Amino acid sequence: MSGFDAKWLTLREPADQAARSPVLLDKAAAFFAARAAAEGPVAVLDVGCGTGSTYRALNPHLPARSLWRLLDHDPALLEEAARQIGTENIDFFTRDLGIVEALPDDGVSLVTASAFFDLASADFIDRFVARLAERRIALYAALNYDGKVTWARPHPLDQRVLADFNRHQLTDKGLGPALGPEAVPHLSAALLAHGYRVETAETPWRIGTAEADLHIAFLRGMVDPVLEVGTLPAEVIGEWLAFRLAYVRGERGGCAVGHLDLLALPPG
Template sequence: MSGFDAKWLRLREPVDGLARDVALVDAFSRYVADRAPPATVLDIGCGTGSTYRSLSQHLPAGTNWRLLDYDPSLLAAAEKQLGTDGIEFVRHDLNQPDGMPLDGVAIVTASAFFDLGSAAFCDRLLGVLAARRIGLYAALNYDGRVEWQRPHPLDQRVVADFNRHQLTDKGLGPALGPNATEHLRTKLDALSYDVSIAPSVWRIGRDEADLHIAFLRGLVDPVLEIGTLQPEEIGEWMAFRLAYVRGERGGCEVGHHDLLALPRD
């Protein structure tokens, strides 16, 4: 099991919240509100509960939530922060999609999750949802685009190597990484879902410098592992980037996409 750092999840949550596409959140909320009450929403790969914190305020009172993750420490942190009123916490490894607790579930949500999965994993999971005509809101999947306001000659190579690393196995088979949204769209369309997609771009400025620094530091090991850049080149690039994160034109954008898939019938 590869651990996801609660501190990293906390840093990204406000930027994720601002990035989410508002029209898709509205359509998601309407779909849940139109189900016979009380609807149940299952959030997979819930981490410390960021998706719940973002979306629950848009849903009718009485909506039930089931939060699922395989990491007991993240689940414990989510439970501590959210309490148990209207929320169940389930420990489950999604490598077994057939065992997902889907009873009564109207729609599955996930944030920053599907880009970790392989094509085979996603296809299996979508097949399980389609068999029960359950909807899917899959937000904040990384799309491979990182652009800094202040360019450096190595930016494109760093991002290209990072994107290659995003395709390696994160515990769910060789990951789709930046191809996740397009893969989900094609598969869900074939399974008779109406699919809507919209960009959900991280806009990182001076106020988000801590997230920016954590993001930059998180690039180093993956890029070193791919190995086309020398450690000194990465060191020089990193020093340049860190020097500007709190300065004028020191910001960056990181591309993501949100997807909402609702059963056609």
Template sequence: MNTPGTPPDRTEAWDAGAGGTGTGARRDRVRGGGAGWGTAAPGDGSAPVVAGAGPVRSSGDRDAVRLPGADGEEPPRYAPEWLRLREGADAAARAQELLGPLRVRPAGRTGGPLVVHDLGCGTGSMGRWLAPRLPGAQHWILHDRDPGLLRFAAMAAPRAAADGSPVTVETRRGDIARLTPEALAGASLVTASALLDVLTRAEVETLADACAGAGCPALLTLSVAGRVALAPADPLDTAVTEAFNAHQRRAGLLGPDAVAVAREAFAGRGATVRAHPSPWRLGPEEAALTEQWLRGWVGAAVEQRPELRGPAERYLTARLAACAAGTLRVTVHHTDLLALPRPTGGPA
């Protein structure tokens, strides 16, 4: 346990010495603070921001990520600007309707605090949103592969629950692809934000197995739903949306199929699964976020369908102008999912 004001700096891999693929880092970060397509040439190492899930990964990026010690190489560092930029929209979008069962469930199984594992915590926005909404003492275990983000998340973590009870934190580094029930031993809740859509089916199955084995619920928020609405509408909206969705599914990632796969995986292990919409609703007050989202959304579509480049350049220019003028409205649809395990000793 850590006393308030003293952030932890302990690291712990879920599979010691295995290196890891970096899935626990969540791919919703802007490398080096890059603004995305339209501001950087392809192949320059920058990564455009994409809807709900962050920057587009370069081909082969996943296999290149290693924890320190695997070959002496430091892992890539991810700037937190994108995470901070989207935090307000995330907080407004998350489905508070799913929190009811979590407020009435018992806390720690041994009478201690509620133990929450936050997977791919990034800058810790999920904890800042959820901890003050749950009563009782809480201990958050923040998982990510980026040590800088872990330190930031620990320092910025809330210190009080909804009823004023203390909130403490610790940090762990590791790979969600190797998550086990043992890693979640004693967990009261598993959370993640904008994570499911950048996982493969096998990784979602691993996550569901770990939660079922540990007997803990999972609150998995802000998974992209594959639907975007822009006002005023444009004839190219549909083509860009379809190309972006195809890009999200590359390399075996689930993209817009993530919620359906997760529902099936958790339900197949006896959990009761609830889903609720959690859309971003972006207007003039969110112009900075909308601009970055647009650049990445269109950029991913062009990467998937290069023949769109000419029309897409004109489309992006017009959309950015409308954003700057305050006349553009965007709804990016997401879905939140709550999986409640089968009660011990009885039917679901």
């Protein structure tokens, strides 16, 4: 699976935390607390955990000493997660995320994943949802990219660059041909078909001058995918990037990057 380095995850985390829907986060926590009260010790499984951003967002809302399982394919990220959040009441798993059958979900009441399902294929999502439904596990899936980016200071090429970037989002990231911006609609439909109650919320990044470093990294991260798609000449993309970088720290230098949160609770 395509990986993300710890520096990028650290850079984006404040924007992620600010963007998360507090309503869906609280509802996810309430569901977990009710299950724990009714059934005794149950666990949260965080898939594609990175350095533990979802843990830091959700755990303060859960009952004390809640059990967590953090799963990622990258052992270096898991080591960093352990360093940042400790190991008390947490188990760490290094596994291929594409093997749904290997999910360590025994005794799990809630699965979480952040910035994950937009990297996945329709087939993977269908298999993942079937696994959750079989075990009546809830899903809290935050910060899925929805394909919408707007800049406060427009440029004539913004929509062409964004269209090529979104086209690249549909390429295989390690979990089959990715759904990119269509991930949440597909995920919602699959969950509804299994009788889940599904809620979504728009949770865009709001990037201003205080988040200039994130904005710069995001812009630079768009360039290689757009070049790979190849509908725009490299010099044109370079001119667009130069324009964008010139205004990042100035007046009207901000942008919004669209994301969607999803909460799905099992029937019954």
